[in-house]
Amino acid sequence: MPNRIxxxxxxxxxxxxxxxGFELLEWRENFARLRVVLxxxxxxxxxxxxxxxxxxxLDEAGGISGNWCSVPGNIxxxxxxxxxxxxVGRAAGARMxxxxxxxxxxxxxFFASTExxxxxxxxxxFGSSTHRRARGSEHLEGVPFQKHGHD
Numbered sequence: 001m002p003n004r005i006x007x008x009x010x011x012x013x014x015x016x017x018x019x020x021g022f023e024l025l026e027w028r029e030n031f032a033r034l035r036v037v038l039x040x041x042x043x044x045x046x047x048x049x050x051x052x053x054x055x056x057x058l059d060e061a062g063g064i065s066g067n068w069c070s071v072p073g074n075i076x077x078x079x080x081x082x083x084x085x086x087x088v089g090r091a092a093g094a095r096m097x098x099x100x101x102x103x104x105x106x107x108x109x110f111f112a113s114t115e116x117x118x119x120x121x122x123x124x125x126f127g128s129s130t131h132r133r134a135r136g137s138e139h140l141e142g143v144p145f146q147k148h149g150h151d
Contacts, residue, residue: 020053022060029140030102032065037095049091054116054125059083061100062112062129067137074142077134078110085127093119103128107138 021042026033036042036057044050059080067076100114109132116125136143 016056017060020056020060022057024064025097027064027068029068029070030065031068032061032100033097034061034064034100035095035097038091049096049124051085051087054087054091054096055083055085055127057096057098057116058085058100058114058125058127059129061098062114062127063131065100065112065114066102066105066110066131066133068140069142070140071142073145075145076137076140076142078131078137079134080129081109081132082130083127084129085125087125089118089122089124091116091118091124092122095119096124108133 021036021039023035023037024032025035034057036053038049038053042049042053062083063078063080067078069076096116096118098114098116100112102110103113104111109130112129112131114127114129115123118124
C-alpha cells in the first residue's frame with residue numbers, strides 16, 4: 001500500500017506553493033521543514049536544480065517557520081521583506097529539503113535562518129530572511145482562517 005501524503009494545510013499553501021510542488025514535512029513553533037521533489041520544470045538548462053527554485057524554497061520555509069499557530073483553524077501571516085541566499089553546491093538526487101528556524105525578532109518582525117540539503121545530506125544552499133507579520137499575527141493564537149478564493 002503506497003504512503004498517502006496528507007492534503008496540504010490550507011493555512012500555509014498558496015497557488016505558487018502548490019505549483020512549485022513544495023510539501024510541508026514538519027511544522028512547529030519557530031521551525032519548518034519543507035521538501036520539493038525535483039521535476040523537469042525545476043531544472044535549469046544544465047539539468048540541475050534552478051537557483052530560483054532554491055530561492056523560493058528558502059523563502060517559503062523561512063516564512064512558514066515564523067507562522068506556526070497554536071489554535072487549530074486559526075492562521076498567522078507575514079510577508080518577506082529581505083532575503084539573502086548563498087548557493088554552495090549542486091543538488092544530487094531527486095529531492096531537496098529546506099529546514100528553517102526563527103532565530104530572533106520581536107512583535108512585528110522575525111528573522112529566519114534556512115538551509116537546503118539534497119538527498120545525500122549535502123548542504124546546497126543557505127540563507128537568512130526577514131519577515132513582517134500581518135496584523136493579528138503577532139501572537140501565537142493568530143486569527144480565524146478565511147479562504148481567499150484561489151482554488
